[in-house]
Amino acid sequence: MRKLKRLSVLAVIALLSIILLAACGSSSDKESGNVLETIKDRDKIIFGVKYDTRLFGLKDPASGEVEGFDIDIAKQIAKEIVSDETKVEFVEVTSKTRIPLLNKGDIDAIIATMTISEERKKEVDFSDVYFEAGQSLLVKNGSPIESIDDLTKDTTVLAVKGSTSTDNIREAAPDAQVLEFENYQEAFTALKSGQGDTLTTDNSILLGMASEDDSFGLVGGTFTDEPYGIAVKKGQKELVDAINDALTTIKDNGKYDEIYNEWIKTE
Numbered sequence: 001m002r003k004l005k006r007l008s009v010l011a012v013i014a015l016l017s018i019i020l021l022a023a024c025g026s027s028s029d030k031e032s033g034n035v036l037e038t039i040k041d042r043d044k045i046i047f048g049v050k051y052d053t054r055l056f057g058l059k060d061p062a063s064g065e066v067e068g069f070d071i072d073i074a075k076q077i078a079k080e081i082v083s084d085e086t087k088v089e090f091v092e093v094t095s096k097t098r099i100p101l102l103n104k105g106d107i108d109a110i111i112a113t114m115t116i117s118e119e120r121k122k123e124v125d126f127s128d129v130y131f132e133a134g135q136s137l138l139v140k141n142g143s144p145i146e147s148i149d150d151l152t153k154d155t156t157v158l159a160v161k162g163s164t165s166t167d168n169i170r171e172a173a174p175d176a177q178v179l180e181f182e183n184y185q186e187a188f189t190a191l192k193s194g195q196g197d198t199l200t201t202d203n204s205i206l207l208g209m210a211s212e213d214d215s216f217g218l219v220g221g222t223f224t225d226e227p228y229g230i231a232v233k234k235g236q237k238e239l240v241d242a243i244n245d246a247l248t249t250i251k252d253n254g255k256y257d258e259i260y261n262e263w264i265k266t267e
């Protein structure tokens with residue numbers, strides 16, 4: 001009888017060990033796993049995109065659809081990788097949340113007006129450049145600010161947390177006050193309500209704001225280079241290669257130009 005008891009205790013311990021090992025195995029699989037294979041098994045790519053950035057990623061509240069240059073490029077990448085442009089899911093990111101969401105595994109890749117920078121390369125890997133922007137200033141028409149040289153200690157510059165724009169402006173105009181917001185919608189609302197003298201980010205994003213309200217315009221040209229890349233978790237070479245191949249294909253077959261002309265050229 002005692003022997004039987006001991007045997008069943010041993011059996012329970014063995015069973016628990018198996019369950020524990022299986023659990024450890026699956027979580028480490030997720031961490032070290034091949035994201036491209038996960039995408040293919042799932043038959044869908046999950047992209048982190050902006051929901052508040054006109055021309056690149058903007059959610060239309062009426063239809064619930066997200067639209068823009070980044071969105072259309074993402075669909076074409078889905079077409080190349082999982083053979084169907086509808087096999088794509090969009091998750092909202094902001095400049096501040098995009099890298100944490102990627103590294104947590106909530107999204108497979110970021111396509112969200114994101115500049116390739118040496119600093120960011122420590123945390124994520126990037127595709128080839130798919131869009132060239134540059135940082136600029138947006139002001140209300142008639143503003144005395146005509147370029148970066150007009151920013152003084154009395155100027156309040158609005159910017160978005162987690163963007164390269166905040167670091168760049170502190171370097172380019174060290175005396176100016178910088179007020180940071182969670183996203184571009186909030187920053188533009190603040191500019192309209194007079195909380196700042198100018199809003200700074202990429203010319204591409206500012207053009208979208210100016211097209212929404214023509215009492216605002218860009219001034220002074222660009223003062224940085226902001227090459228956009230698609231970010232993936234570090235070490236996912238197969239996924240980076242697949243994305244780069246997709247970019248090459250859509251540049252060769254004219255799809256890229258079609259999308260560029262639809263969103264950018266006319267602006």
Ligand code: GLU
Nearest residue numbers: 095113114115163164226
């Ligand atoms: N391209 C810049 C960046 O990656 C500004 C746009 C943005 O905040 O997404 O930070």
